[in-house]
Amino acid sequence: MDYNTLSRAFDMSCCSSSEVISTDDSTKGASILSKNNNQSTPKNSSSALSSSSEEMATVGSEDKDKGKIIQDEQSTGCHEDHGREEKSKNGDKSKKKEKRPRQPRFAFLTKSEIDNLEDGYRWRKYGQKAVKNSAFPRSYYRCTSQGCMVKKRVERSFQDPSIVVTTYEGQHNHHSPATLRASNFAGMLMPPNLRSTCLMEPPYFQQELLAQLLQMENNRPDDPMSKLYQNLDPGLQFRLP
């Protein structure tokens, strides 16, 4: 995923009121690392959000209080994808599999009616699986941009069906088609006091997340959020704005 954009999201959403969660992918459980701030944002903040993005509305909404960002622990080895890429379909098992380092993941918990939240990138669905202990299937998407291996999984929380869990894996090697549009919109058309909500448009959304994490790392080393940041792929850190 594009963590630059991720970071923005965090700044605008999580840091206002939502929770940052670290998930263990093997257990699918989520533990709250940090509950950020007191809930001081206006309750009707979501009303100022662009209706074009459900994700924005949900993540940024104080009222719904369901905007959460998760970083998946890089726990078990990444077994998705690499197995098939390095062996042919007809079974080239002679080749020793090298474990590709797992791509860092971020999961977003958003309260939304729709599963496939608009995030500024184009995705192609390549699979859907029923998930154990969940009545809702998990959908698998890949970025359609050439050479971009970013994937995302979308599933609905079985505990709260109104919550959509979107897990991103990998980093985009291109800009979102929506980046410029979102940038112009937020920077030129919106008054500063409204930008925070409008910048929830996905590309910023992600950048702000990481930016916030970096800031916390610098200013508040003891903050739980800093720990979250420290878990990030070091390769991401210099990509921060």
Added chain:
DNA sequence: CGGCTTTGACCCGCGC
């Protein structure tokens, strides 16, 4: 016709 979704089959890792 190209891009996308659907869906069953296949592969792989892991736990027992």
Added chain:
DNA sequence: GCGCGGGTCAAAGCCG
């Protein structure tokens, strides 16, 4: 070794 569950492939169908 076996079974289970997650992840991916790829053919078929749909749609603009």
